[in-house]
Amino acid sequence: xxxxxxxxxxxxxxxxxxxxxxxxxxxxxxxxxxxxxxxxxxxxxxxxxxxxxxxxxxxxxxxxxxxxxxxxxxxxxxxxxxxxxxxxxxxxxxxxxxxxxxxxxxxxxxxxxxxxxxxxxxxxxxxxxxxxxxxxxxxxxxxxxxxxxxxxxxxxxxxxxxxxxxxxxxxxxxxxxxxxxxxxxxxxxxxxxxxxxxxxxxxxxxxxxxxxxxxxxxxxxxxxxxxxxxxxxxxxxxxxxxxxxxxxxxxxxxxxxxxxxxxxxxxxxxxxxxxxxxxxxxxxxxxxxxxxxxxxxxxxxxxxxxxxxxxxxxxxxxxxxxxxxxxxxxxxxxxxxxxxxxxxxxxxxxxxxxxxxxxxxxxxxxxxxxxxxxxxxxxxxxxxxxxxxxxxxxxxxxxxxxxxxxxxxxxxxxxxxxxxxxxxxxxxxxxxxxxxxxxxxxxxxxxxxxxxxxxxxxxxxxxxxxxxxxxxxxxxxxxxxxxxxxxxxxxxxxxxxxxxxxxxxxxxxxxxxxxxxxxxxxxxxxxxxxxxxxxxxxxxxxxxxxxxxxxxxxxxxxxxxxxxxxxxxxxxxxxxxxxxxxxxx
Numbered sequence: 001x002x003x004x005x006x007x008x009x010x011x012x013x014x015x016x017x018x019x020x021x022x023x024x025x026x027x028x029x030x031x032x033x034x035x036x037x038x039x040x041x042x043x044x045x046x047x048x049x050x051x052x053x054x055x056x057x058x059x060x061x062x063x064x065x066x067x068x069x070x071x072x073x074x075x076x077x078x079x080x081x082x083x084x085x086x087x088x089x090x091x092x093x094x095x096x097x098x099x100x101x102x103x104x105x106x107x108x109x110x111x112x113x114x115x116x117x118x119x120x121x122x123x124x125x126x127x128x129x130x131x132x133x134x135x136x137x138x139x140x141x142x143x144x145x146x147x148x149x150x151x152x153x154x155x156x157x158x159x160x161x162x163x164x165x166x167x168x169x170x171x172x173x174x175x176x177x178x179x180x181x182x183x184x185x186x187x188x189x190x191x192x193x194x195x196x197x198x199x200x201x202x203x204x205x206x207x208x209x210x211x212x213x214x215x216x217x218x219x220x221x222x223x224x225x226x227x228x229x230x231x232x233x234x235x236x237x238x239x240x241x242x243x244x245x246x247x248x249x250x251x252x253x254x255x256x257x258x259x260x261x262x263x264x265x266x267x268x269x270x271x272x273x274x275x276x277x278x279x280x281x282x283x284x285x286x287x288x289x290x291x292x293x294x295x296x297x298x299x300x301x302x303x304x305x306x307x308x309x310x311x312x313x314x315x316x317x318x319x320x321x322x323x324x325x326x327x328x329x330x331x332x333x334x335x336x337x338x339x340x341x342x343x344x345x346x347x348x349x350x351x352x353x354x355x356x357x358x359x360x361x362x363x364x365x366x367x368x369x370x371x372x373x374x375x376x377x378x379x380x381x382x383x384x385x386x387x388x389x390x391x392x393x394x395x396x397x398x399x400x401x402x403x404x405x406x407x408x409x410x411x412x413x414x415x416x417x418x419x420x421x422x423x424x425x426x427x428x429x430x431x432x433x434x435x436x437x438x439x440x441x442x443x444x445x446x447x448x449x450x451x452x453x454x455x456x457x458x459x460x461x462x463x464x465x466x467x468x469x470x471x472x473x474x475x476x477x478x479x480x481x482x483x484x485x486x487x488x489x490x491x492x493x494x495x496x497x498x499x500x501x502x503x504x505x506x507x508x509x510x511x512x513x514x515x516x517x518x519x520x521x522x523x524x525x526x527x528x529x530x531x532x533x534x535x536x537x538x539x540x541x542x543x544x545x546x547x548x549x550x551x552x553x554x555x556x557x558x559x560x561x562x563x564x565x566x567x568x569x570x571x572x573x574x575x576x577x578x579x580x581x582x583x584x585x
Contacts, residue, residue: 002081005049008139009084012047013061015135022106023060024135025095025123028053031113032185033266035471036204036352039144043114043136046143049079052366056095057085060103067095070457071365074501078364078373091480100125109135117264117272130273148226149199151207153235158393158467159195160299164217164237166193170288171217174261179283182261183271184211188468189289194221194236197467203352204469205390212251213288222248248274255280263287266473290474293465295489300394300466301513304491304532307346307394308511312534312562313569314340314389315398319535320577322402328377330356330369333385341389351388351395351470358383362401362505365458365497380407382504382541388470397470397493398533399509403540416498417506417541419448423496424508425551427460427477427529428558431517434525435485438477438492445477445496456497464491464511486527490514494529508537534562536581544585556584 016024026048030041035053045051047059048066052075055068065086068076076087088098099108104125112130120128137143156162170193174182184190187206191197198207209223218239228242236242243251252260252271256279262271263286275282296304318337322328328336334356341347357367358377362384367373377383381404388397401417403409423445430444438461445460459478462471475484477492486492495509510533517528536559544552559582567575 002084005047005081006084008047009059009064011139012059012135015138016059016109017061019109019131019135020107021109021129021131021135023058023099023103023108023126025108025110025115026057026059026136027114027119028055029114030208031268032187032208032210033114033116033268034187034201034204034206034469036201036206036469038147038200038208040146043134043140046140047136048085049081050076051079051368052076054090056090058095058099058103058108060106063102065095065098067093067098073457074364075366075368094122096122096124099123112270112273113268115269116267117269120269130269146224147200147208148224149207150229151196151198151209151223151227151232152229153232154191154195154197154467156195158299158303159192160297163193163195164239166195166292167213167217167219167239170213170292171215173288174213174215177261177283177285178259179261179285180215180255180258182213182288183263183267184213184287184289185267185271186287186289188465188472189287189293190221191468192293193289194219194240196232196235198227203350203390205348205467206469210245210248220251222251252280253278257281259283261285261288286474291484291487293468294463294472294475295487296466296491296513297489301489303391303393303466304511304513305394307389307391308396308532308534309565309569310344310346310391311341311389311396311398312566314344315400315535316566316570316578316581317574319400319402319581320574323577329374330358330361330377331371331374333377333383334369334387337385337387344389344391346392348390348392348467351390351397355384355386355399357385357505358404359504360502363499363501363503365499365505367505377404379404380409382409382413382506384505384507386507386509390467392467395465395467395470396533397464397509397511398535399495399507400535400538401506401508401541402538405540409541411543413504414541414543415546416449416452416454416500417508417538418543418546419452419454420496420498420506420508421537421542421555422448422547422551424494424510425547425554427494427496428510428512428531429550429554431519431526431528432486433522434487434527436527437483437485438475438481439479439483442477442479445494449496449498454498456499458497460496461493461512464493466491486514488514488516488527491532492529506541509533510535531558531561534565536562536578539581539585542585552585559584
């Protein structure tokens with residue numbers, strides 16, 4: 001692919017020269033600025049070869065650079081040609097600094113559908129020029145067609161609240177703020193607000209589109225006509241109008257002199273330019289759906305527990321099978337796990353491509369096994385499996401780190417795995433007052449690693465949707481996350497790790513549900529985490545003596561809970577395996 005990507009880069013530079021541009025910014029994003037994008041929006045991968053879910057490239061006439069975070073630095077090295085691309089850590093070597101050093105005063109193009117105003121503000125020292133037509137699309141001769149799967153109703157039994165009630169609740173907040181309407185560009189927001197799902201993306205049940213929510217609780221949903229079915233129209237009701245994307249400009253023009261809520265951090269810059277040109281007043285504020293969507297109601301919480309029970313059954317069947325399997329590979333193991341999940345009720349697919357990494361591949365934080373990279377799972381090595389499922393009633397995400405045996409694991413590996421587990425447990429056990437945000441808790445998961453001079457280059461936790469995206473805002477557990485206070489009903493991951501390049505990777509991940517905590521002496525409300533994931537940790541890599549006594553008590557209680565919950569749903573052989581896996585340490 002090296003020569004092919006060289007040709008593509010050359011053709012892109014030629015297209016930029018024809019357009020009178022000195023460079024171009026290529027984010028890894030679609031027109032909704034989502035993490036998961038359809039094939040026709042994989043522009044960064046097309047130009048660079050880098051297939052990670054987060055990144056950005058800058059192309060100049062004489063040089064080019066590709067940027068991503070610590071999850072993908074090893075992957076960038078494997079997938080991109082160093083003769084064509086400088087590979088940069090997006091936190092340590094920021095794109096805006098690189099552009100300033102290499103292109104100050106030059107005309108740099110960008111696609112206003114693929115970057116937010118907040119993203120644009122980072123770039124200084126260059127003249128940024130919006131383009132009407134993306135030059136990558138111009139040279140992409142075999143670009144896939146956009147997805148046109150129909151949008152389908154999502155039952156209120158799963159959603160827990162009608163779309164009309166949700167729209168009324170959010171419209172009241174618009175009126176209170178003096179806002180006439182809000183723009184919605186995130187497909188997850190559309191899915192939640194209108195109680196719809198779709199199949200436009202492989203791992204997220206989204207129907208791609210845009211919407212305007214009005215202060216009187218009516219709305220307009222902008223989607224390709226192919227997505228709109230009679231069943232969907234009946235579900236939406238008369239207060240929700242539908243139209244094609246081409247109708248948005250006219251719909252926005254109706255708000256001249258009125259106030260439109262718009263999030264410059266998460267929405268395409270095209271909307272800001274259009275609103276200003278049409279004379280609308282812009283009220284900069286977060287997507288009004290984001291926080292209500294993150295706080296799952298009782299039906300969604302019940303669905304999450306039910307989905308995790310079925311997911312736990314599938315995971316235990318997989319782990320029991322893996323304990324005796326021979327001659328398996330990363331790909332065959334991932335396929336077997338998917339098959340176990342598919343046997344369960346309400347399964348609709350994986351929530352992301354399984355990270356099935358044996359030995360050195362486990363050290364690639366977001367490794368995605370392919371036919372080219374697939375390797376056997378060998379005896380006496382570390383195997384990391386990070387995977388999840390999409391169910392009609394919930395979304396799962398779990399990571400377990402295992403020792404393949406048959407010999408004992410080396411003590412240094414066991415010590416590092418136990419440090420990661422100790423951090424996981426410290427976060428899982430914490431009780432905290434309302435108002436605390438994820439960044440305040442991140443250190444709990446790192447403390448044992450830090451004592452040993454170790455760390456990991458990713459966040460500790462992300463929000464998770466209710467049969468929506470496995471990565472959901474606005475809350476997260478990370479030093480880099482915005483300090484959004486955690487609230488009852490939020491689902492977050494707990495996934496500290498450790499990665500030794502060229503050797504192995506460790507990650508321990510459960511999903512947790514934020515719940516009220518009963519702290520008798522407290523003068524204000526406190527919160528806690530309820531573990532949703534029901535899967536034992538790999539005991540062959542745990543050194544109990546290295547765990548604090550209260551952490552070991554938690555671990556044994558967790559394993560007892562896992563066994564009591566899952567055993568009635570398992571056949572006898574897997575039940576026997578589970579009993580051994582959950583025995584007190």
